[in-house]
Amino acid sequence: MISLQNIEKVYRTTNIETLALNNISLDIAKGEFLSVMGPSGCGKSTLLNIMGLLDAPSRGQIKISDQTTDNLNDKQLAKFRNQKLGFIFQSYHLINDLQVLDNVELPLLYRDTTAKERRQLAAEALEKVGLSNRMKHFPTQLSGGQRQRVAIARAIVGRPEIILADEPTGNLDSAMGNEIMEILLQLNQNDGTTIVMVTHDEHMAQKTHRLVRLFDGSQVL
Amino acid sequence: MLKNYFKIAIAVLRRRKFFTFISLFGISFTLTILMVATAFIDKVVNDDYPDKKRDRSLYISHMEMAGKDAMNSAGLSFGFLDHYVGRMKTPVAVAISSNFNATNTYVNNRKIVINYKYTNAAYWDVLEYKFLEGKAFSKQQVANAERVTVISEDMKKEYFGDDTGPVVGKYLEADNVKYRICGVVKNIPITCYSFYADIYLPYTVSKNDFGNYNNYMGDFNGVILAKNTADVPKMKREFDAIIPKLPIPDKQYNKIYSHADTYLEGYVRTGNETKSGILYVTLALSLFALFVMLLPTLNLVNINVTRIMERSSEIGVRKAFGASSQTLVYQFIVENLILTFLGGLIGVVLSLIAMYFINNARLIANLELTLNFTVLGYALAICIFFGLFSGVYPAWRMSKLNVVTALKAQ
Incomplete structure (x- = not known):
């Protein structure tokens, strides 16, 4: 599903070169739930951003659904992300000015859909995460766990094949964290969605199919 | 899509009430000045009472x-x-x-x-x-x-x-x-x-x-x-x-x-007998309008650039979920046009009030200023000028934001 070959990421400032990712090769199968662990600053998030086509590698190649991505322009990349990928962030990144339903609809705005279809799909996604009764609320009126569930609904509303989650439980207490993890596991099991999750939490990582560990930009496990 | 832009635009305007007030005040006040001036010029230049046969008349004065x-x-x-x-x-x-x-x-x-x-x-x-x-x-x-x-x-x-x-x-x-x-x-x-x-x-x-x-x-x-x-x-x-x-x-x-002279040439003759004054007058009026509009435009650009930084999370999210830079530029310009048209609407109301007072004060005998289609047309043009000029640069900057940086900002 996702194939990384010899990925390298270098950050350059005028006099310092930092190697964030060093020659990473990774194959993730369809339907796999993979977790990435490692100490802070080891390049986990950079790796996830590169998989999500939000950041370009300095060297190496990414294939997603057998399609190489290095020659896509801004518009094509945007479309590709819209169709194939869903994102979940540690700090939710919901738009506070919009109601929950409008937040969930967001990815569909960049597709050819009618307002009615968008409403319906967003309502379905919210039902999946158990927030049907919060559609007209604003994000600031929700708890952290609920916000992350809205973010999950937004990530799945476009039915992407892959979900990339950057410490989705990082801001939550363990009970809420478990709830979120449960939803992700169900998505993976019931819908066959491929999930890559960056986490600090050993306990969460244990529940996934495979664990990759990074240290100073290199894969150690 | 437009409805969504409208929603977010209104939400953003309501979030920062003071900034919104300053922006709207700048736009509507400028527009009022320009509309009253346009109404005045329009009245003076375009009202063809009593010389209705202007197109076949020449004026010697x-x-x-x-x-x-x-x-x-x-x-x-x-x-x-x-x-x-x-x-x-x-x-x-x-x-x-x-x-x-x-x-x-x-x-x-x-x-x-x-x-x-x-x-x-x-x-x-x-x-x-x-x-x-x-x-x-x-x-x-x-x-x-x-x-x-x-x-x-x-x-x-x-x-x-x-x-x-x-x-x-x-x-x-x-x-x-x-x-x-x-x-x-x-x-x-x-x-x-x-x-x-x-x-x-x-x-x-x-x-x-x-x-x-x-x-x-x-x-x-x-x-x-x-x-x-x-x-x-x-x-x-x-x-x-x-x-x-x-x-x-x-x-x-x-x-x-x-x-x-034709009517317009005659009206603006500056005393220079070898040249028509039309160019000078047009130039002077345009410069005046430009200066009057420059301040609120710069003010809007400034506010808009600040607003981008506030909204970097939104920009990051939209990009991650499939908005191209072009779509974002479009969204931002539409939002800005909504703001300026709102200002325009207030400006029209203010102009009506200003004209009512000017007409009633009888500063100039028998001069009745009116808000006709010519004046409204100019107002519309000025709104579009505001909306585009104050929106394009911030929108361009916004669209260039890197997703990862944008998401990290918060």
Whole structure:
């Protein structure tokens, strides 16, 4: 599903070169739930951003659904992300000015859909995460766990094949964290969605199919 | 999609009420100034009462004699207009009238200032005054130097009182002479200075001698009317041909200038006899408008750039979920246009209020400012100018934000 070959990421400032990712090769199968662990600053998030086509590698190649991505322009990349990928962030990144339903609809705005279809799909996604009764609320009126569930609904509303989650439980207490993890596991099991999750939490990582560990930009496990 | 943009735009506006107020105030206030100014210019330049035949008229109002060390510039004499212009072949009629002059008269111990103007009979054919009562004086009456007058609606009210009946046939006294009123016309604002007066008199009742056409300069101006618009250039050429042939009356001069101008050329003539003033006036007006608009535009650019930083999370999310840079630019410009149109709407309301007060304060006699389609059209153009200019640069900066950086910012 996702194939990384010899990925390298270098950050350059005028006099310092930092190697964030060093020659990473990774194959993730369809339907796999993979977790990435490692100490802070080891390049986990950079790796996830590169998989999500939000950041370009300095060297190496990414294939997603057998399609190489290095020659896509801004518009094509945007479309590709819209169709194939869903994102979940540690700090939710919901738009506070919009109601929950409008937040969930967001990815569909960049597709050819009618307002009615968008409403319906967003309502379905919210039902999946158990927030049907919060559609007209604003994000600031929700708890952290609920916000992350809205973010999950937004990530799945476009039915992407892959979900990339950057410490989705990082801001939550363990009970809420478990709830979120449960939803992700169900998505993976019931819908066959491929999930890559960056986490600090050993306990969460244990529940996934495979664990990759990074240290100073290199894969150690 | 548009509905969504609208939602977010309104939400963003409501979030920062103070910024929104400053932006809206800047836009609507600027727009009010520009709209009142446009309404004023539109009224002065485009209102074609009473010269409805503008497209086939040329206006002669000025002459300049220049020599090496001397220059003299003034209006025209009746004699010049009657003798030289009156004999031109292309015009079908030549309206001649003096500039207006003021005189005082007393009614019931109350002083009234009367602006009077002398005209010939053709004046009433060329110009289409709206007669509320009676009619203009005839050629015969002019020839006979009858003491008759056409007065304005305002003069009627001032002289005879507010609720008087018809006044045709009654007498009005000015400069110790009694004139019989033969007609009452609708008011003209003083800004339309070529045709404005309180009372109009046959030129023959004036004490001046009008036969002398060797003195070209005087207090009069003329409007020459062509048969149709196609004849206007021909008429202009014919007039231009007359001027160099005029005998120069004084040795200190070697050149005479005078022009038969179209309405606009005549209105903006700056005193430079060799060039039309249209370019200067357009330039000056555009510069004025530009400066007035520059401040709120810069202010908006500034506020917009700040707003981007506030919204970096949203930008990051939108990009991650499939918005291309182009889509984001479009969204932001639409949002900004919504803001400016909101400001525009407030500006229209403010303009209406401002015009109401200006009209009621009677700062300029008979000038009635209105918000017509021309003015609204300009307002719309100004709004689009605001929206685009203050939106494009911030939008461009926003779209260039890197997703990862944008998401990290919060």
